[in-house]
Amino acid sequence: MFGVMKVVNLAHGDLAVVAGYIGVGVIAVTHMPVLWSIPVVVAAMAIVGYILQRSVIQSALSRGELTTLIVTFGLSIIIENGLQQFFTANSRGLGVGDTFITDSFLIGSQIIIPYLNLAIFIIAVVVLLGLQQYLSFSRYGRLIRAVADDREAAQLSGADYRHVFGIAAAIAFGTVAIAGMFQGMITTISPTLGTDTILLFAFASVVIGGLGSLWGTLLGGVILGVAQAVGAQFNPSYETLAGYGVFLLVLVVRPQGLISQGATS
Amino acid sequence: MTVNQTTTGQPDLIDVRVTRSRRNTLWSGLGALIVIVVLFRLPYFAGPGTTGIMIQGLIVLTLASMWNLLAGYAGLVSVGQQAFLGLGAYFVLIPAMHGITPWFGLVIATVAAGACALPLWWLVARLRLGYFAIATWVLASAVMLVVEQISSIGGGTGMPLPGISGYDPAVLTADTYWAALTVAVLAIGGVYLLLRSRVGLVLTSIRDDEKAARSNGVRVGFARLLVFVVAAAGCGAAGGVLAIQQLQVVPGTAGGVFSVQWTAEMAFATIIGGIGTIEGPIVGTIVFMVLQQKLQSYNAWYLMVLGLVAIVIAIFARRGLWGTIDERFNIRLFPVGYHLWAPGERRGRKRAAAHTAQ
Numbered sequence: 113m114f115g116v117m118k119v120v121n122l123a124h125g126d127l128a129v130v131a132g133y134i135g136v137g138v139i140a141v142t143h144m145p146v147l148w149s150i151p152v153v154v155a156a157m158a159i160v161g162y163i164l165q166r167s168v169i170q171s172a173l174s175r176g177e178l179t180t181l182i183v184t185f186g187l188s189i190i191i192e193n194g195l196q197q198f199f200t201a202n203s204r205g206l207g208v209g210d211t212f213i214t215d216s217f218l219i220g221s222q223i224i225i226p227y228l229n230l231a232i233f234i235i236a237v238v239v240l241l242g243l244q245q246y247l248s249f250s251r252y253g254r255l256i257r258a259v260a261d262d263r264e265a266a267q268l269s270g271a272d273y274r275h276v277f278g279i280a281a282a283i284a285f286g287t288v289a290i291a292g293m294f295q296g297m298i299t300t301i302s303p304t305l306g307t308d309t310i311l312l313f314a315f316a317s318v319v320i321g322g323l324g325s326l327w328g329t330l331l332g333g334v335i336l337g338v339a340q341a342v343g344a345q346f347n348p349s350y351e352t353l354a355g356y357g358v359f360l361l362v363l364v365v366r367p368q369g370l371i372s373q374g375a376t377s
Numbered sequence: 378m379t380v381n382q383t384t385t386g387q388p389d390l391i392d393v394r395v396t397r398s399r400r401n402t403l404w405s406g407l408g409a410l411i412v413i414v415v416l417f418r419l420p421y422f423a424g425p426g427t428t429g430i431m432i433q434g435l436i437v438l439t440l441a442s443m444w445n446l447l448a449g450y451a452g453l454v455s456v457g458q459q460a461f462l463g464l465g466a467y468f469v470l471i472p473a474m475h476g477i478t479p480w481f482g483l484v485i486a487t488v489a490a491g492a493c494a495l496p497l498w499w500l501v502a503r504l505r506l507g508y509f510a511i512a513t514w515v516l517a518s519a520v521m522l523v524v525e526q527i528s529s530i531g532g533g534t535g536m537p538l539p540g541i542s543g544y545d546p547a548v549l550t551a552d553t554y555w556a557a558l559t560v561a562v563l564a565i566g567g568v569y570l571l572l573r574s575r576v577g578l579v580l581t582s583i584r585d586d587e588k589a590a591r592s593n594g595v596r597v598g599f600a601r602l603l604v605f606v607v608a609a610a611g612c613g614a615a616g617g618v619l620a621i622q623q624l625q626v627v628p629g630t631a632g633g634v635f636s637v638q639w640t641a642e643m644a645f646a647t648i649i650g651g652i653g654t655i656e657g658p659i660v661g662t663i664v665f666m667v668l669q670q671k672l673q674s675y676n677a678w679y680l681m682v683l684g685l686v687a688i689v690i691a692i693f694a695r696r697g698l699w700g701t702i703d704e705r706f707n708i709r710l711f712p713v714g715y716h717l718w719a720p721g722e723r724r725g726r727k728r729a730a731a732h733t734a735q
Contacts, residue, residue: 193678353526363501
């Protein structure tokens with residue numbers, strides 16, 4: 113989404129939380145297992161993404177980046193306060209009943225790795241790989257890249273850029289939905305989590321890794337996670353601060369990110 | 378002889394005049410003065426409840442004017458202004474704990490918040506638009522986390538403000554109101570003077586074409602730095618007033634001084650009123666306060682409604698309420714641009730929008 117439409121969506125983290133709450137709702141109504149509810153939530157969020165893109169975000173985009181920022185910031189505030197109204201400020205978790213998910217295994221004698229976290233890491237890598245393959249080889253992937261490169265030229269060749277943007281938004285929202293569901297499964301979700309944690313850390317990973325580099329983002333995420341774990345070793349309240357510290361350090365020392373794009377900057 | 382030559386060489390330019398505004402600014406200046414005097418007298422005939430609401434409104438007005446300067450004139454969409462609001466509150470609290478009166482603390486808060494903006498600017502100066510927005514948000518979170526670590530100023534729970542315990546409540550409310558009014562008037566006046574100065578011209582040139590401005594030797598970075606520092610100082614002053622009004626300083630994101638809701642309020646008020654005009658934040662704050670009073674029994678609903686209104690205005694009426702009024706009637710209470718008078722054009726005749734610069 114950042115790359116294709118050059119949109120910085122300030123409501124991105126909140127959408128993950130919305131996905132988590134949709135998950136809570138879906139499970140409460142249908143009593144389906146958590147893992148099965150993920151595709152349902154992803155599909156629901158993809159549809160929401162397409163509609164939101166075609167209705168609100170597209171008209172904001174055509175009026176410049178300032179308007180887009182204002183509109184997504186407005187969305188973010190509306191979502192956070194709306195969730196607080198309907199679900200209260202209490203945090204909730206997605207109950208994971210399956211023993212596979214709650215179990216963990218040991219590496220050596222010190223390091224405990226829950227299966228759930230390992231599964232999430234693998235799924236994150238698979239999703240990244242899948243996205244890359246999709247953008248490179250599928251029909252819509254080509255369309256998305258074409259529109260990102262040169263909107264007018266793609267339009268002349270018969271591509272409806274608004275529809276393509278809608279598809280790109282649907283993919284982005286679907287990916288965010290996976291993240292939101294995982295967040296609910298590992299710990300809990302609460303209305304303000306979207307910006308307090310998800311958006312700011314997602315942004316920090318992107319900057320640490322280097323803007324526009326998909327694998328850099330993964331590396332940035334890993335570095336942030338390690339920094340937080342190390343910070344938490346000294347004092348539990350240093351956890352978040354350590355993450356921000358690394359982010360600010362990178363911003364000062366190597367503003368182009370660890371994996372830089374070379375000639376572009 | 379030479380004088381004659383220049384005049385005959387450029388015969389078309391004789392009748393051209395350049396003024397600040399198409400209309401006479403004397404009347405709007407007089408109007409502003411009357412409004413300020415009436416507002417100044419308010420505590421004498423309004424109850425403490427009304428005065429309290431007015432203090433809130435003046436705080437929002439100060440914040441909105443600062444956010445308007447950042448986003449509307451310098452293109453710096455900051456989502457982290459709550460950092461400076463919070464720092465301002467703490468810079469009133471800390472001197473008060475050492476026996477300095479909070480009223481003088483407001484001056485300290487203004488200067489100190491501006492000073493804090495210098496190193497923070499260095500971190501985010503390279504970033505543009507969306508990245509700038511999120512980076513300021515991260516900075517605000519980091520500032521909050523650092524402040525919450527310091528237990529001597531209340532840590533994560535906050536502290537009551539010492540130094541004003543002996544006041545009669547009515548006198549305190551009135552004094553706080555006058556402090557808030559002074560801060561708001563200085564903020565708007567400061568923005569007005571800043572935009573009329575060379576810096577205003579520089580900002581306009583950056584807004585129109587940054588590369589062209591740079592290549593003409595305009596100090597783009599310095600102008601942005603100045604705006605960032607001024608906006609931080611203004612938000613710091615507003616935060617100081619907030620600390621005095623609430624008689625305590627509470628950190629935290631939920632309802633505390635570091636809450637992003639503050640930036641939401643200042644941004645929404647600015648957008649609804651009209652971003653990029655000095656009058657916009659004033660109009661927006663009035664709309665904001667009316668909505669807040671109408672919807673306050675519905676908790677956070679007022680912020681959702683405001684957000685929705687702001688989104689609709691940002692998409693369908695980009696220049697906001699004041700921008701729409703200005704387009705229709707060509708009124709500027711605070712003229713910061715120039716008007717080039719066409720030969721023979723007189724005041725009050727047909728609107729010639731093409732001649733109006735900025």
